[in-house]
Amino acid sequence: MATERYNAREVEARWRKVWNEKNVFVTQNDDPRDKYYVLEMFPYPSGRIHMGHVRNYAMGDVVARYKRARGFNVLHPMGWDAFGMPAENAAMQNKVHPRDWTYENIATMRDQLKSMGLSLDWSREFATCDVEYYMQQQRLFLKFLEAGLVYRKKSKVNWDPVDMTVLANEQVIDGRGWRSGALVEQRELTQWFFRISDYSEDLLEAIETLDRWPEKVRLMQKNWIGKSEGLRVRFEFTAPAPTGDNDLEIFTTRPDTLFGASFMGLSPDHPISAKLAEENPTLKAFIDECRRVGTSEEAIEKAEKTGVDTGLRVKHPLDSSIELPVYVANFILMDYGTGAIFACPAHDQRDLDFARKYGLPVRPVVLPKDADPATFDVAEEAYTDDGTIFNSGFLDGMSITDAKEAVAAKLESVTIGNSAQAQRQINYRLRDWGISRQRYWGCPIPVVHCDDCGVVPEKSENLPVELPSDIDFDKPGNPLDRHPTWRNVACPSCGKPARRETDTMDTFVDSSWYFARFTAPRCEEPTEPQTATDWLPVDQYIGGIEHAILHLLYSRFFTRAMQKVGAVDLKEPFKGLFTQGMVVHETYKGADGKWLSPAEITISDSDGKRTAVHTQNGSAVEIGSIEKMSKSKKNTIDPTDIIDTYGADTARWFMLSDSPPERDVIWTEEGVQGAWRFVQRVWRLVGEISEIANSGSAAQASGAAQDLRKAAHKALAVTSNDLDNLGFNRVIARAYDLVNQISKVLNGATDVPGRAFALHEAGRILVQIIGPVMPHLAEECWKELGGEGLLCETAWPVADDSLLVDDTIIYPIQINGKRRGELTIAKEASKEEVEAATLALDFVQKSLEGNAPKKLIVVPQRIVNVVV
Ligand code: ANZ
Ligand code: ZN
Numbered sequence: 001m002a003t004e005r006y007n008a009r010e011v012e013a014r015w016r017k018v019w020n021e022k023n024v025f026v027t028q029n030d031d032p033r034d035k036y037y038v039l040e041m042f043p044y045p046s047g048r049i050h051m052g053h054v055r056n057y058a059m060g061d062v063v064a065r066y067k068r069a070r071g072f073n074v075l076h077p078m079g080w081d082a083f084g085m086p087a088e089n090a091a092m093q094n095k096v097h098p099r100d101w102t103y104e105n106i107a108t109m110r111d112q113l114k115s116m117g118l119s120l121d122w123s124r125e126f127a128t129c130d131v132e133y134y135m136q137q138q139r140l141f142l143k144f145l146e147a148g149l150v151y152r153k154k155s156k157v158n159w160d161p162v163d164m165t166v167l168a169n170e171q172v173i174d175g176r177g178w179r180s181g182a183l184v185e186q187r188e189l190t191q192w193f194f195r196i197s198d199y200s201e202d203l204l205e206a207i208e209t210l211d212r213w214p215e216k217v218r219l220m221q222k223n224w225i226g227k228s229e230g231l232r233v234r235f236e237f238t239a240p241a242p243t244g245d246n247d248l249e250i251f252t253t254r255p256d257t258l259f260g261a262s263f264m265g266l267s268p269d270h271p272i273s274a275k276l277a278e279e280n281p282t283l284k285a286f287i288d289e290c291r292r293v294g295t296s297e298e299a300i301e302k303a304e305k306t307g308v309d310t311g312l313r314v315k316h317p318l319d320s321s322i323e324l325p326v327y328v329a330n331f332i333l334m335d336y337g338t339g340a341i342f343a344c345p346a347h348d349q350r351d352l353d354f355a356r357k358y359g360l361p362v363r364p365v366v367l368p369k370d371a372d373p374a375t376f377d378v379a380e381e382a383y384t385d386d387g388t389i390f391n392s393g394f395l396d397g398m399s400i401t402d403a404k405e406a407v408a409a410k411l412e413s414v415t416i417g418n419s420a421q422a423q424r425q426i427n428y429r430l431r432d433w434g435i436s437r438q439r440y441w442g443c444p445i446p447v448v449h450c451d452d453c454g455v456v457p458e459k460s461e462n463l464p465v466e467l468p469s470d471i472d473f474d475k476p477g478n479p480l481d482r483h484p485t486w487r488n489v490a491c492p493s494c495g496k497p498a499r500r501e502t503d504t505m506d507t508f509v510d511s512s513w514y515f516a517r518f519t520a521p522r523c524e525e526p527t528e529p530q531t532a533t534d535w536l537p538v539d540q541y542i543g544g545i546e547h548a549i550l551h552l553l554y555s556r557f558f559t560r561a562m563q564k565v566g567a568v569d570l571k572e573p574f575k576g577l578f579t580q581g582m583v584v585h586e587t588y589k590g591a592d593g594k595w596l597s598p599a600e601i602t603i604s605d606s607d608g609k610r611t612a613v614h615t616q617n618g619s620a621v622e623i624g625s626i627e628k629m630s631k632s633k634k635n636t637i638d639p640t641d642i643i644d645t646y647g648a649d650t651a652r653w654f655m656l657s658d659s660p661p662e663r664d665v666i667w668t669e670e671g672v673q674g675a676w677r678f679v680q681r682v683w684r685l686v687g688e689i690s691e692i693a694n695s696g697s698a699a700q701a702s703g704a705a706q707d708l709r710k711a712a713h714k715a716l717a718v719t720s721n722d723l724d725n726l727g728f729n730r731v732i733a734r735a736y737d738l739v740n741q742i743s744k745v746l747n748g749a750t751d752v753p754g755r756a757f758a759l760h761e762a763g764r765i766l767v768q769i770i771g772p773v774m775p776h777l778a779e780e781c782w783k784e785l786g787g788e789g790l791l792c793e794t795a796w797p798v799a800d801d802s803l804l805v806d807d808t809i810i811y812p813i814q815i816n817g818k819r820r821g822e823l824t825i826a827k828e829a830s831k832e833e834v835e836a837a838t839l840a841l842d843f844v845q846k847s848l849e850g851n852a853p854k855k856l857i858v859v860p861q862r863i864v865n866v867v868v
Contacts, residue, residue, distance in 0.1 A: 006683035008647025012776040016117055024792055025119045027075050029531055036072035037535050038063045039515055041543030042079045045105035046086060049112045051583040051629055051667060054639045058652040059580060059661055059728065060542050061118045065772040066723045069796035075535055077518040078113065078120045080106050080127035083442045084507045091473045098441040102129055112640060116648045117775050119792065124521045128510035133517065134443040135464030136526040137509065142446060142457050143565040149195050155434060159187040164477035166438045175293060186291040191436035192445055192503060196557045200225055200428035203556055212576035217548040224549050226429025231255045231408050232338060233422045235264065235314035238323060243275045247416065248314055248326065251337025251427065256403035259392035260344040260365035262355055264314055264326040269334035276310050283308050283328060290330045305354040306330050317411055317421060329354060337427060349382040365392045366400065433554065435506040438478040440471060442504030450491035450498035459492045478502055511551055512558035516568055532568045537575040545579040578726055581664040585635040587624035590614060595634040596621060626666055637667055649774035650675045656728040656773055679777055681739060686781040688746055689763040692756050694786065701754030704745055711741040712762035713803040719769050735770050742766065760785065768797055813838060814865045815847050823864065834858045838866065
């Protein structure tokens with residue numbers, strides 16, 4: 001019987017085979033039960049899975065198995081986010097085709113995931129680089145194009161002149177291409193954009209409805225959309241600008257600080273800057289230099305604030321006796337507001353840095369609470385907090401809010417030229433989403449350029465626009481541009497020879513709708529609209545915080561866009577979102593300062609002091625800080641090694657056991673071994689129970705047997721609650737607890753009435769509780785205990801309420817009608833006992849301040865009121 005050691009390798013493979021043969025995790029769309037869609041962010045097929053994947057997918061699997069047991073029709077699919085640069089890099093370095101590289105990696109990683117025993121519906125699997133998938137993406141693109149959700153415009157890109165390629169902002173490091181090291185240039189290219197900014201307000205407002213998202217993520221999304229309410233103000237030039245403009249329009253969110261203005265700033269890309277540069281070589285050189293640094297917000301934020309005085313002057317809108325100089329400044333973006341600002345150095349750090357550099361005035365106009373107006377000054381740090389307006393004429397004494405309103409009202413009523421001097425305006429930081437990539441390994445944008453007809457969408461019946469296979473990566477640049485024949489195509493409109501678009505789509509497009517595709521993955525349209533609408537939103541989405549902004553925001557936009565073209569009928573794709581913590585591990589450094597992997601070292605522990613040496617040569621090794629597992633620090637553990645040694649259940653158990661799922665978990669050898677010992681212990685205990693004939697009934701149980709029944713049912717009740725709240729680590733703690741309770745009875749007196757019944761019942765409950773986390777072990781134990789059918793198809797047990805009631809009761813304690821705390825006391829306690837215990841409570845004594853209560857009212861079994 002179950003006295004042998006548990007052989008995870010053999011058992012796990014056997015149960016996976018059974019599940020697979022019986023198709024137990026294949027989900028039917030027409031199943032009448034309530035739906036539950038659980039999804040983990042699909043992986044990029046980089047080569048092998050890492051521990052972060054194990055943690056992420058273990059969590060999703062626990063949810064899937066639990067919800068299945070709760071009677072839901074669960075959708076739990078898996079796929080591959082398979083386009084992107086690494087495949088092209090591999091092609092360049094190792095001369096493998098990006099497609100071969102990608103599909104080989106997928107094959108490896110699929111096997112690895114399968115070895116984890118995940119309850120996935122593999123029949124729905126796809127990779128975004130499958131022609132069938134990206135063809136449907138092209139179909140969606142054409143629908144979006146027709147619906148006015150896509151457009152082309154000229155836009156600046158980072159251009160690597162050596163690799164002859166466009167670089168993402170992250171690929172520009174200190175102004176140089178990450179690979180070539182060449183100085184990056186700014187180039188204007190006509191690129192494709194999605195109109196996400198049309199949805200700024202809707203995307204912002206709907207964040208309020210996402211109440212099962214982490215607050216942190218909601219805030220990050222809000223900040224990214226970046227709504228600000230401000231004022232456009234026109235400042236009159238003292239003499240017309242060379243462009244003929246009589247005034248300079250700026251955007252400000254702080255009109256209250258207008259009296260603190262000390263200069264005006266123009267973006268280097270502002271039309272006035274460009275015009276002036278024609279005659280002004282210094283300015284031209286400055287503008288060229290700004291282009292080199294790049295226009296990403298990050299690049300601008302980091303760079304020193306510099307500028308050039310244009311010689312132009314404007315009049316202060318509230319006091320025409322004040323003239324302000326106009327500078328071209330490197331920190332002003334052209335595509336925000338109007339590309340021009342008034343600067344108030346006392347209350348804006350960038351303005352202050354600039355003013356200090358060029359010796360411009362710094363005039364504070366917001367006075368902090370309790371500061372002295374006569375002496376308050378701003379030195380190197382701008383004052384950006386709240387306060388009262390001063391040094392500001394008619395605004396003096398007002399709050400910031402009132403002063404903003406007063407300035408807006410005043411300038412709205414002034415007319416210059418033939419319109420108001422100021423106009424209220426709401427701005428969003430969110431820009432339209434540029435999706436053009438000059439790359440091979442992505443979804444081709446399905447349009448054709450014709451000399452006569454211009455840009456023509458490819459005909460639906462001509463889809464897919466398939467990537468050519470015969471490409472070479474020997475030369476820099478986009479291989480699609482160089483392909484001898486692929487570009488040549490007949491114009492879909494007039495039939496004349498024309499050229500294909502060679503841009504492919506940003507890979508974020510691929511991941512913006514895969515969750516909808518999973519609902520009908522083989523359908524001949526992007527989605528089956530009704531099916532997608534029935535399954536969506538995803539009830540529980542699980543993934544890394546690194547996707548908190550872009551992926552989630554793009555998916556939210558995409559769902560709205562799909563709704564507009566009739567592909568789904570809802571706005572929000574993810575009802576519940578969970579962002580898991582990272583897997584971290586100690587780091588090790590050898591005497592030569594190089595990182596060493598855990599496999600290369602040996603640790604010894606004497607008197608609680610841990611030391612490490614190099615296993616091969618015995619040299620000293622420094623034990624470093626605990627950090628996210630990463631190849632660069634070599635502090636990784638290969639999941640396959642762990643699964644081969646201990647089995648998948650142990651790995652899953654340990655990944656979820658030590659810390660709450662949103663926190664980081666520290667991988668330690670001792671921790672894994674602890675989990676492994678627990679597996680063995682459960683197996684032994686189940687074996688012992690199975691040797692006792694299952695006899696007797698619930699009614700007979702008393703004493704230790706009844707206590708065990710109570711413990712088991714309580715564990716079941718709280719575990720259900722924990723699982724509903726993704727409290728995986730708590731589930732595990734309860735399982736340890738229940739194992740201890742069962743052991744006590746197994747090792748205790750054998751003549752307890754109802755013992756056999758209670759042990760079998762508790763054993764089964766234990767197995768069901770651990771089932772979602774350790775599915776193979778649980779399945780084996782279920783069989784051992786004589787359970788019917790497969791555990792993974794068995795309904796979640798219902799706790800017996802009568803066993804949950806306690807012998808104690810908790811009284812809420814009110815003091816003067818307000819709830820202040822509670823009292824836990826025996827259920828049978830008399831009124832007098834409750835009174836005495838209440839008066840002895842710390843917080844009650846405190847509020848009595850030594851006096852007797854005016855009144856003390858005990859409502860038996862319900863509440864206590866104290867009047868002081
Ligand atoms: C005067 C002022 C005084 C400002 C002050 C701030 C503080 P948010 O809140 O992000 O919308 N600004 C406007 N357009 C800009 C551009 N194209 N490039 C760089 N900065 C720009 O930021 C709005 C503020 O950012 C505006 O309010 C403007 O500076 C600046 F004590 O106007 B403020
Ligand atoms: Zn044509």
